[in-house]
Structures are given as C-alpha cells and as structure tokens.
Amino acid sequence: MPDTFLNHTPTKKAHTLTIVADSNIASLSDFFNAHNLAGAAETVEIITCAGREITADFLANIQPDVLLVRSVTPVNETLLADNNSVRFVGSATIGTDHIDQAYLKARGIAFANAAGCSKHSVAQYVLTAAFTLRPEYWHDAPTLGIIGLGNIGSTLALYAKDLGWQVLGYDPLLPVSDVNNSTLDEVLQSSSIISLHVPLTSAQQSDYPTEHLIDAEALAKMHKDTLLINSARGAVIAEADLLADIAKTERQVVLDVFEHEPTIAAQTSDALSIATMHIAGYTLEGKLRGTQMIYDALCQTLGLPIVQRIEPLLPANPYHWAALKDAPQLLPEFYDIMQDDAALRAVVTEGQVQGKDFDGLRRNYPLRREWAFAAF
Known part of the structure; x- marks a missing residue:
C-alpha cells in the first residue's frame, strides 16, 4: 500500500485501516473487512454513526483513513479542513451535490460515488x-x-x-x-x-x-x-x-x-x-450495488483485488417485471x-x-x- 494513503496519528494502532461510515450504508462488514482489504492493513476498524452526526469534531477525534457517506453528509472544507488523515471518500449514492469534488481534488483525496446503483x-x-x-x-x-x-x-x-x-x-x-x-x-x-x-x-x-x-x-x-x-x-x-x-x-x-x-x-x-x-x-439491490461500487473504488485506490460481490448476498427474488x-x-x-x-x-x-x-x-x-x- 502506498505510504501516501495512510497518515496515522501517534495514538492509532499500527497497520489498522480506520473507516468512518454512515450506518445506513448496507452490508458494510461484508465488504469492508480485513479479508476483503487484505494487503491494506492487518486489521480494519469500521466506526458507524448516523450520517448527520459525521461532523468535523467527530472526524478529528477518530482520524479515519476512509470516509463513507450518503447524501445527508456534506463533504467539504468545513468537514475536512482540520483533518489530515482522510485519503478516500466514497458516497454510496448516485447524486454528488453534497460533495465538494474540487476541494477533494485539491487535497489529493480520492473520491468515488455509486453512479447508477439505484x-x-x-x-x-x-x-x-x-x-x-x-x-x-x-x-x-x-x-x-x-x-x-x-x-x-x-x-x-x-x-x-x-x-x-x-x-x-x-x-x-x-x-x-x-x-x-x-x-x-x-x-x-x-x-x-x-x-x-x-x-x-x-x-x-x-x-x-x-x-x-x-x-x-x-x-x-x-x-x-x-x-x-x-x-x-x-x-x-x-x-x-x-x-x-x-x-x-x-x-x-x-x-x-x-x-x-x-x-x-x-x-x-x-x-x-x-x-x-x-x-x-432504497431496495436491497440498489443498496448493495452502492456499497459494491465504493468498495471497488477503494480497492482500486489501494491497488487491491476485488474479492467481494453482491450476488452471494442476495436471496432469491420472486418479483419479476415480466410477471407484473x-x-x-x-x-x-x-x-x-x-x-x-x-x-x-x-x-x-x-x-x-x-x-x-x-x-x-x-x-x-x-x-x-x-x-x-x-x-x-
């Protein structure tokens, strides 16, 4: 993993990838775990909370490497000005009006959304x-x-x-x-x-x-x-x-x-x-597809293989457009x-x-x- 991705604080455990995520993102642990991100860190720590509770103070206390959000979390200079740890932002949404992409680019923070997921x-x-x-x-x-x-x-x-x-x-x-x-x-x-x-x-x-x-x-x-x-x-x-x-x-x-x-x-x-x-x-498929897309993007950013797919996570579907x-x-x-x-x-x-x-x-x-x- 490139040294530029992780910027640990002295209190952070060595070889831990810390992720702050909106708790409304589906199947976080199925995608973002040490097995699926092997090579990025020895352990993966996922800290979840409501999207509106992801604030500058909250991130400053945690110093995450990865931030995963949905549309209710504005990601901009106000949120990240005092944070030097975040190197990847993923939004499990189609829309991006809550993301200041120009600011992220200027900071060298990788960004991905889930265009078309739902x-x-x-x-x-x-x-x-x-x-x-x-x-x-x-x-x-x-x-x-x-x-x-x-x-x-x-x-x-x-x-x-x-x-x-x-x-x-x-x-x-x-x-x-x-x-x-x-x-x-x-x-x-x-x-x-x-x-x-x-x-x-x-x-x-x-x-x-x-x-x-x-x-x-x-x-x-x-x-x-x-x-x-x-x-x-x-x-x-x-x-x-x-x-x-x-x-x-x-x-x-x-x-x-x-x-x-x-x-x-x-x-x-x-x-x-x-x-x-x-x-x-808000369908099961749409939610999982959104998580898949930002997981894929994080893997690409880290140079890791993509090992998790949504298909094993989907139960049989009785609803078919042709039948309706x-x-x-x-x-x-x-x-x-x-x-x-x-x-x-x-x-x-x-x-x-x-x-x-x-x-x-x-x-x-x-x-x-x-x-x-x-x-x-």
Whole structure:
C-alpha cells in the first residue's frame, strides 16, 4: 500500500485501516473487512454513526483513513479542513451535490460515488407511484415527460418504452436522441406525467441550473391533470409555488424529496397525493450495488483485488417485471407505496415531520426488492 494513503496519528494502532461510515450504508462488514482489504492493513476498524452526526469534531477525534457517506453528509472544507488523515471518500449514492469534488481534488483525496446503483429502484418507484394513482395507464398509454436523462431518467425511459408509452425527454447536457427529443417547454406542456431526475445545481454552478427549476412559471405551463413526481432533489421544486399550484389546480403530486428535508411541514404533506421519506432508491439491490461500487473504488485506490460481490448476498427474488406486466393487480405485492406514505404521515407532530423522525424512518426502512428484469 502506498505510504501516501495512510497518515496515522501517534495514538492509532499500527497497520489498522480506520473507516468512518454512515450506518445506513448496507452490508458494510461484508465488504469492508480485513479479508476483503487484505494487503491494506492487518486489521480494519469500521466506526458507524448516523450520517448527520459525521461532523468535523467527530472526524478529528477518530482520524479515519476512509470516509463513507450518503447524501445527508456534506463533504467539504468545513468537514475536512482540520483533518489530515482522510485519503478516500466514497458516497454510496448516485447524486454528488453534497460533495465538494474540487476541494477533494485539491487535497489529493480520492473520491468515488455509486453512479447508477439505484437506477432501476428509482425508475420502479416512479412507475409504482404512477400506476397507484392512475391504474388506467396499464392499458391507456400516457405521455411520460422526463427531465434529466442520466442513469435514472434513461432507465425510466426504457421501462416506459417497454410499456408502449410515448416519452418526451429533456436534458440540455446530452446530445439529441430518440429519448432526448424535446424542449423543456414541450415536456411541461405536453406530458401526462412529469418525472424529475436532475442533480441540484445553482446558477453559479451550471449554465442550466436546476434549483427551483419547477417554479410558478413552470407549473403554469403544465396541464392541471399532469401528474408531477420528484425523486431527485427537493429544492428542484419551489415548494411555496407548488403548494399554491396544488391549491389552485388540485394537481396530483408525488414527492420523495423535499426542499426543507429532513423537516417537512404538515401543510406540504397534506397537499400531496403520495409523500415518502427519500427512499425511492432504497431496495436491497440498489443498496448493495452502492456499497459494491465504493468498495471497488477503494480497492482500486489501494491497488487491491476485488474479492467481494453482491450476488452471494442476495436471496432469491420472486418479483419479476415480466410477471407484473402480465398481472398488474400484483403491484401492491411488488411494492405497496401507500405503506410508505402512511408511515411518513404517521409521524407528523406539532404541524410537521420532525427531522429525527424523518431520518429514523429512512434508517429503519425495510428494504424492498427490485423487480428483476430481463429485457434491459
């Protein structure tokens, strides 16, 4: 192992690789153990805690070599300025807006995320929400508008095409294609369903900022019957504008992410057709795939062979996309999204969902299964 990777403090045990990890990352010990990281250190110490508890002071007391996070932990100069030990950061998430990649690069800290790990999980969440609210779409094909055609958006398009739906896609960062075929206005004005799959960016970060992309002006362009689904980032939608629009149009809206999460005002959840607790990607397959990806990246950083795979960790899967298409009435068995909606609404107290309760639901979420697919 290169000497540049580990920078031990005098109190750290020799030949120990210390990992601080969000406790919500799946199967940590199955991947990050001395056997699977043989050659990096004699022993591996994994210290887990809630992602929001990973602070600068916490890391200063531990001086870890490796930091593994999810989306609730901002990794930036504030977190790491006083820390000289971290040499690898892995985020078991598709999104990276919580990571200051420029800062990590300047510090020489290796970084990897889990791009695409839950693309099928999230696409299946969107389909479940749509079919739950509008079961007629099993036989009356709607027009699906997709804003953002990265890993998730493009996967959702594959499912929609497999169902015979018309797809209108918009992604200004990608070349025109059979899916990336529309302007933003065309998607807003002509879709029966609009699903958001963009990162959260500001005007300072991008020529095509997504913060409050869906505001009063955008909402006014949608037909009042257009179903809006957001499983990307909460602040892509201006919440105040959304609530005003719902009050006016009675639009059906599904949110898995919220502008002010982990706190959610009861006024917001009450207005929604389906509200869930940022769990669109929370399947067993998606979680394990995310852990696999950051484990693989750490092995590559350390020059180690990859010896652990997710397949031995997955039990048999009874849920198959082809079977669901043949028997749509099985949808609640595949994924009963209204159970998640009810769980979130059950923790509303004093006019809001408290942050600790929102995080608790996510931390203790019983991972569902992805629907196995053969066609794509």
